[in-house]
Amino acid sequence: MQQQLLQQDGFLEITRRARRNRKSSALRALIQETRLHPSHFVAPFFVIDDLDKKIPITSMPGVFRFGIESLLKEIEANLQLGIRAINLFCYTTEEKKDSLATEATRQGNLLQRAIATIKKELPEVLVMADIALDPFTDHGHDGIVDDAGSILNDPTIVILAEMALRAAEAGCDIVSPSDMMDGRIGFIRKALDSNGFHQVSILSYAVKQASSFYGPFRDALDSAPKFGDKKTYQMSPANVREALLECMLDEEEGADMLLVKPAITNLDIIAKVRAMTNLPLGAYQVSGEYAMIKAAHEKGVLDEKKAFLETLTAIKRAGADFIVTYAAKDACEALKRYEF
Ligand code: PBG
Numbered sequence: 001m002q003q004q005l006l007q008q009d010g011f012l013e014i015t016r017r018a019r020r021n022r023k024s025s026a027l028r029a030l031i032q033e034t035r036l037h038p039s040h041f042v043a044p045f046f047v048i049d050d051l052d053k054k055i056p057i058t059s060m061p062g063v064f065r066f067g068i069e070s071l072l073k074e075i076e077a078n079l080q081l082g083i084r085a086i087n088l089f090c091y092t093t094e095e096k097k098d099s100l101a102t103e104a105t106r107q108g109n110l111l112q113r114a115i116a117t118i119k120k121e122l123p124e125v126l127v128m129a130d131i132a133l134d135p136f137t138d139h140g141h142d143g144i145v146d147d148a149g150s151i152l153n154d155p156t157i158v159i160l161a162e163m164a165l166r167a168a169e170a171g172c173d174i175v176s177p178s179d180m181m182d183g184r185i186g187f188i189r190k191a192l193d194s195n196g197f198h199q200v201s202i203l204s205y206a207v208k209q210a211s212s213f214y215g216p217f218r219d220a221l222d223s224a225p226k227f228g229d230k231k232t233y234q235m236s237p238a239n240v241r242e243a244l245l246e247c248m249l250d251e252e253e254g255a256d257m258l259l260v261k262p263a264i265t266n267l268d269i270i271a272k273v274r275a276m277t278n279l280p281l282g283a284y285q286v287s288g289e290y291a292m293i294k295a296a297h298e299k300g301v302l303d304e305k306k307a308f309l310e311t312l313t314a315i316k317r318a319g320a321d322f323i324v325t326y327a328a329k330d331a332c333e334a335l336k337r338y339e340f
Contacts, residue, residue: 263315
């Protein structure tokens, strides 16, 4: 019956056929609007004070804690694939943690040694350092805590500025405050400038939500908060206008680049920030996003490589210029094999 509707040559009269633009791989590639590129990935690394060690992180298959020597090798492997930017997070052993995060600013600490070694051995690598106190505090919060359990803003940013200054002295290219304290961008900028570090950039984690997707990261650094939650400083995932306000304030204070995290749950916010600012914008595909895809792959319900390419492309399509992702290497390898 339906067959009778077809004309003699077997076609209906359909004037516009969108599928024509999808008929071959070459044509699909020709009209592709969003493209991933290795130079737009930032690879995050967890550093331990154990030179040539490489220890797997159970909650993040394929991710390791690296001693500085083994990290150099890993960075070289990333460079081979075209990944030229890295973000460093340091693991602090329990006995070095205290309520004031003293280790965060100690001269010669692991972060400074890691930065200095990397910049000496591989000077072409763009080195970012996470500026936050939670890996260094015994309570696991990103700030100084008073007797009532409140996170103190202003005393915290004084320490953050000192931590940023130490990173700059070690040769860091970009400091990335991820703490969500008020006024820290302006204060860090002043500290850097008054010490001659006018060329050190600030990547502000401007929109960082109190998210359930940071679980595996806190495993990796043993940095989960010992009491309460981070809701008095990290943002609510429910708010868009507040996210834009955070970006506006950080831009006014002198941020060179902004970042939104998590990524895949915030595509609308990425798009709105992109429309509001002319600063470069990054997004962080966080540990939980990574672990989720890995777990689904291990269960056999999807292909992790394709899922990484799809999510990373979506993040870029939303408006991110660059993406911090634990899947940077996986994605670069997959880009060679799959259409994306
Ligand atoms: C530290 C920090 C966290 C992340 C980046 N920097 C954890 C947190 O705020 O609790 C999370 C990154 C990830 O989950 O991959 N302030």
